[in-house]
Amino acid sequence: xxxxxxxxxxYGETAVVDDVSLALPAGGITAIVGPNGAGKSTLLSIxxxxxxxxxxxxxxxxxxxxxxxxxxxxxxxxxLRQENQVLARLTVRELVAFGRYPHSRGRxxxxxxxHVANSIAYLGLEPLQERFxxxxxxxxxxxxxxxxxxxxxxxxxxxxEPLNSLDMKHAxxxxxxxxxxxxxxxxxxxxxxxxxxxxxxxxxRIVAMRDGRVVFDGPPEGLMREDVxxxxxxxxxxxxxxxxxxxxxxxx
Amino acid sequence: MIGRLALxxxxxxxxxxxxxxxxxxxxxxxGLVTGGADAETLRLLAVSRIPRTVxxxxxxxxxxxxxxIMQMLFRNRFVEPTTSGGAEAASxxxxxxxxxxxxxxxxxxxxxAALFSLAGTALFLLLVDRLPVRSTLIVPLLGIMLGKVIExxxxxxxxxxxxxxxLAAWTNGDFSGVLRGRYELLWVAAALTALAYLAADRxxxxxLGESFTTNLGLNYRRIVxxxxxxxxxxxxxxxxxVGTVPFLGLIVANLVSxxxxxxxxxxxxxxxxxxxxxxxxSDILGRxxxxxxxxxxxxxxxVVGSGIFLVLLLGRRARFG
Amino acid sequence: xxxxxxxxxxxxxxxGRALADERTPxxxxxxxxxxxxxxxxxxxxxxxxxxxxxxxxVLAFRAEKLAGLVLVAAAVAIATVLFQTIAENRILTPAVxxxxxxxxxxxxxxxxxxxxRALVALDPRLRFVxxxxxxxxxxxxxxxxxxxGRRRSIxxxxxxxxxxxxxxxSLSSMVQRMLDPNEFAVVxxxxxxxxxxVDTDLLAVAAAAVAGSGIVCLRLVHALDVLALGRDLxxxxxxxxxxxxxxxxxxxxxxxxxxxxxxxxxTFFGLLVxxxxxxxxxxxxxRETLPAAILIAIVALVGGQTVLERVFGLDTxxxxxxxFAGGLAFLVLLLRSARA
Numbered sequence: 001x002x003x004x005x006x007x008x009x010x011y012g013e014t015a016v017v018d019d020v021s022l023a024l025p026a027g028g029i030t031a032i033v034g035p036n037g038a039g040k041s042t043l044l045s046i047x048x049x050x051x052x053x054x055x056x057x058x059x060x061x062x063x064x065x066x067x068x069x070x071x072x073x074x075x076x077x078x079x080l081r082q083e084n085q086v087l088a089r090l091t092v093r094e095l096v097a098f099g100r101y102p103h104s105r106g107r108x109x110x111x112x113x114x115h116v117a118n119s120i121a122y123l124g125l126e127p128l129q130e131r132f133x134x135x136x137x138x139x140x141x142x143x144x145x146x147x148x149x150x151x152x153x154x155x156x157x158x159x160x161e162p163l164n165s166l167d168m169k170h171a172x173x174x175x176x177x178x179x180x181x182x183x184x185x186x187x188x189x190x191x192x193x194x195x196x197x198x199x200x201x202x203x204x205r206i207v208a209m210r211d212g213r214v215v216f217d218g219p220p221e222g223l224m225r226e227d228v229x230x231x232x233x234x235x236x237x238x239x240x241x242x243x244x245x246x247x248x249x250x251x252x
Numbered sequence: 253m254i255g256r257l258a259l260x261x262x263x264x265x266x267x268x269x270x271x272x273x274x275x276x277x278x279x280x281x282x283g284l285v286t287g288g289a290d291a292e293t294l295r296l297l298a299v300s301r302i303p304r305t306v307x308x309x310x311x312x313x314x315x316x317x318x319x320x321i322m323q324m325l326f327r328n329r330f331v332e333p334t335t336s337g338g339a340e341a342a343s344x345x346x347x348x349x350x351x352x353x354x355x356x357x358x359x360x361x362x363x364x365a366a367l368f369s370l371a372g373t374a375l376f377l378l379l380v381d382r383l384p385v386r387s388t389l390i391v392p393l394l395g396i397m398l399g400k401v402i403e404x405x406x407x408x409x410x411x412x413x414x415x416x417x418x419l420a421a422w423t424n425g426d427f428s429g430v431l432r433g434r435y436e437l438l439w440v441a442a443a444l445t446a447l448a449y450l451a452a453d454r455x456x457x458x459x460l461g462e463s464f465t466t467n468l469g470l471n472y473r474r475i476v477x478x479x480x481x482x483x484x485x486x487x488x489x490x491x492x493x494v495g496t497v498p499f500l501g502l503i504v505a506n507l508v509s510x511x512x513x514x515x516x517x518x519x520x521x522x523x524x525x526x527x528x529x530x531x532x533x534s535d536i537l538g539r540x541x542x543x544x545x546x547x548x549x550x551x552x553x554x555v556v557g558s559g560i561f562l563v564l565l566l567g568r569r570a571r572f573g
Numbered sequence: 574x575x576x577x578x579x580x581x582x583x584x585x586x587x588x589g590r591a592l593a594d595e596r597t598p599x600x601x602x603x604x605x606x607x608x609x610x611x612x613x614x615x616x617x618x619x620x621x622x623x624x625x626x627x628x629x630x631v632l633a634f635r636a637e638k639l640a641g642l643v644l645v646a647a648a649v650a651i652a653t654v655l656f657q658t659i660a661e662n663r664i665l666t667p668a669v670x671x672x673x674x675x676x677x678x679x680x681x682x683x684x685x686x687x688x689x690r691a692l693v694a695l696d697p698r699l700r701f702v703x704x705x706x707x708x709x710x711x712x713x714x715x716x717x718x719x720x721x722g723r724r725r726s727i728x729x730x731x732x733x734x735x736x737x738x739x740x741x742x743s744l745s746s747m748v749q750r751m752l753d754p755n756e757f758a759v760v761x762x763x764x765x766x767x768x769x770x771v772d773t774d775l776l777a778v779a780a781a782a783v784a785g786s787g788i789v790c791l792r793l794v795h796a797l798d799v800l801a802l803g804r805d806l807x808x809x810x811x812x813x814x815x816x817x818x819x820x821x822x823x824x825x826x827x828x829x830x831x832x833x834x835x836x837x838x839x840t841f842f843g844l845l846v847x848x849x850x851x852x853x854x855x856x857x858x859x860r861e862t863l864p865a866a867i868l869i870a871i872v873a874l875v876g877g878q879t880v881l882e883r884v885f886g887l888d889t890x891x892x893x894x895x896x897f898a899g900g901l902a903f904l905v906l907l908l909r910s911a912r913a
Binding site: 048049050069070071072073074075078079080081084085086087088089090094095098099101102105106149152 | 657658661662663794795796798799801802803804805806808809810811812813814856857858
């Protein structure tokens with residue numbers, strides 16, 4: 001369970017994350033949505049101890065992320081940011097193998113090798129595994145990084161806009177894959193998403209943020225209502241029902 | 253505006269008087285004021301102090317103007333002769349003269365140095381044009397590196413032909429050797445800056461970009477050529493007579509632009525004044541700090557100037573979040 | 574991360590085996606073997622070419638110089654590769670950032686405040702240790718400010734580094750001018766790199782410093798690879814980023830002090846050596862790039878010095894040639910980085 005307790009983060013005068021408290025139980029997919037600048041990515045970074053909070057605290061399975069040794073947390077929680085520029089020239093396989101570092105400390109066992117192979121297979125990267133990252137398309141590279149955090153084999157996986165730079169086909173495939181990881185491997189996945197329809201279609205739970213605060217927290221059906229969406233995005237959004245599936249229409 | 257300019261001129265005059273008085277040789281101040289100065293004092297003034305002060309003022313003003321013209325033409329605030337390879341190329345030119353035609357008169361030396369400087373700046377322009385993104389900072393970075401490469405070539409030959417001493421004179425600005433008869437080339441630089449002032453509006457327009465300039469019916473290439481020619485000649489003249497002073501023009505042009513904007517017709521007099529005052533103050537500081545020895549002005553500006561440059565660089569707000 | 578965690582992982586890394594390494598390091602072995610042979614050849618040539626007279630004397634004399642050059646080569650190579658990894662880019666080097674100029678400024682400052690007479694009386698090794706400590710502290714502050722504070726663009730940091738270099742150099746020459754003329758003579762020698770005049774008093778302490786850094790690198794060789802993934806990913810993988818980077822930077826500062834104290838400032842040597850090492854080493858792993866960089870540095874320095882000094886009779890020209898080639902390499906890297 002991830003407990004976020006009165007977390008605040010300021011840049012200068014503005015509070016990007018403003019006194020947020022949330023409890024994310026283990027298991028399933030939680031999507032964080034909201035307009036640009038709502039503080040979604042910052043909140044995720046604080047949970048993953050990539051950025052320090054100015055106030056409040058975050059605990060993962062009871063461990064305070066600010067004081068727990070990084071090596072301990074790295075076995076429980078993995079996070080992937082949106083932009084990943086890697087200086088070194090690595091092959092896909094080498095990158096994915098880095099996911100084992102918290103476990104192997106650079107001396108991989110047969111089990112580590114198995115994890116690497118599984119992750120590569122899970123993301124369908126076998127044909128690309130000996131290619132260098134800088135030879136891949138943006139979408140392929142994104143999949144390689146997701147394979148790396150899955151290879152880290154943590155209970156919690158945090159992904160900041162994992163659909164960025166993926167085309168429609170690969171975006172849908174990525175969401176199906178994450179759904180499978182949650183269902184089959186029992187992972188708790190928290191992700192920031194831009195597209196509320198993807199969030200509503202795949203997440204078990206949605207947290208909506210606006211101006212650094214949580215304005216909605218509940219199942220997708222609760223969010224996918226015209227009045228709720230308007231209050232989050234400050235624009236009129238029609239909600240159409242196709243069977244029991246609700247679709248937000250905001251294109252015109 | 254005129255009033256403030258006059259006030260600034262008075263300030264410069266005060267600095268200039270200080271520059272006349274500071275020095276190792278004894279100056280009979282009371283005699284000067286009462287009109288009964290002895291011949292020795294007058295000679296000291298005429299041969300050394302006045303030429304030095306005038307040289308500093310002329311050099312400072314021209315360096316400021318040269319820098320602001322370059323900044324307009326490259327549309328980049330961090331460009332000036334010492335951040336674009338121009339000054340280093342001028343030293344290479346002087347080295348070539350010293351090796352191949354040591355008897356050339358000083359005017360000839362300057363012209364050769366100016367040609368080298370022009371070539372160096374043109375090479376810089378070529379490199380900058382090859383940059384796909386014109387990140388503001390990569391442009392001066394490229395220029396400084398180009399300067400270092402040219403400097404390495406110069407040092408290599410200076411070392412082989414035992415000219416390191418002369419090289420040091422061209423690379424580190426120093427006014428202590430300025431005497432009557434040895435600085436007059438700087439008047440040429442000053443005349444060129446005056447000429448540039450007549451074309452001030454054109455440079456302002458060129459600073460808004462090639463298409464904008466062409467839209468107004470002006471010939472962009474001609475403006476660029478004129479500007480770079482003036483800059484090269486000014487650089488050559490200062491390098492020949494007093495050596496290189498790093499970042500001086502860059503700093504002055506930036507400070508004035510913050511206070512008075514970028515309309516050159518309005519800001520050029522301020523830049524010239526500020527350049528002269530800054531160099532004069534640095535020169536006086538260099539003479540006082542280890543009296544009776546002198547610290548060359550190039551070194552003083554190297555400390556003060558790079559300090560201010562760093563503040564300009566790192567103090568820039570918000571662009572990178 | 575707790576200190577015992579750090580040290581236990583240091584030890585577990587000590588015998589550095591591959592992290593999921595399928596591609597046989599055959600190519601790497603060939604490359605490193607060739608470079609090693611070239612380095613040995615350079616050393617042999619340095620010892621023997623043009624020797625006349627009493628061989629025992631010549632060999633002893635040259636061995637000392639050779640040791641100095643090898644130490645400088647290793648110090649510059651390790652410092653540059655480490656620095657590029659922790660600074661997360663491959664244009665910057667400690668020398669381009671002006672750190673060797675900072676060391677010069679510290680040396681000149683010491684002469685200024687203590688006076689040359691006191692310094693001559695002082696054991697040069699003690700003086701080196703004190704100056705290096707000052708260097709670690711001051712450059713560490715500068716580094717933290719530029720790199721560990723808010724994110725700045727790479728070009729800004731590089732430009733600021735170059736200007737810092739000029740600032741420190743001007744400051745040194747300013748302080749030099751403030752000295753008595755005879756004190757001036759003491760420091761003037763330090764301002765120019767000369768591979769011909771290695772300061773042999775410091776060989777033992779320099780060797781200890783270089784060997785110590787070598788051991789640190791060996792133990793951290795996998796952590797360095799993780800660090801090269803960038804701050805966010807290395808934090809995610811459980812590396813105590815801030816602490817590791819701070820410690821590694823101290824190593825860099827010590828190595829810069831070593832090379833500057835031994836031969837003087839050499840701005841572009843590290844850049845040249847590291848860029849070549851990334852090109853020839855089979856992968857970007859530190860267990861390949863570090864040795865490759867060290868060997869290339871030895872070949873360039875010892876071999877270059879042999880050729881220039883013994884064959885062409887030019888003694889200090891090597892530093893100028895290195896500056897020229899290194900400056901060109903920098904321009905190429907810069908133009909390429911802008912295109913990426």
